[in-house]
Amino acid sequence: MKIAGLDVGSKTIGVAISDALGWTAQGLTTIKWDERDIESADKELGIILKEHEVEKAVMGLPKNMNGTIGERGQASERYAEHVEKTHNIPVVLWDERLTTIAAERVLLEADMSRKKRKKVIDKMAAVMILQGYLDQTK
Secondary structure, eight states, rough: OOEEEEOOSSSSEEEEEEOOOOOEEEEEEEEEOOTTSTTTTHHHHHHHHHHHTTTEEEOOOOBBSSSSSSHHHHHHHHHHHHHHHHHHHEEEEOOTTHHHHHHHHHHEEEEEEEHHHHHHHHHHHHHHHHHHHHHOOO
């Protein structure tokens, strides 16, 4: 069963896909969207989910450092419900605290330029969200 990892921001959605056995996460793409129009990524995300035969999604849930859920977390919860209804797959919310920071660190260690990092940071964060989930469920 393939699983998608989603790192949802206000302007982009990083997408990662697991292998069929659910062991590894690979970065796939970054979708541009407008969170004010919750349906703005539906077509592109739907194509990806169908093409890769995804049966579940893991979406980052940005919590505050004290574990509470703020405005960004609430936006993620709303989008998770939308993805479940629109694409008819279950969505698991995964604590994503520090994943973007960790993704940035990995890209810095790879000596990637700031311009290139900006293009792949969301996809890398999606990989870290999905891989964290996969590692915990094995």
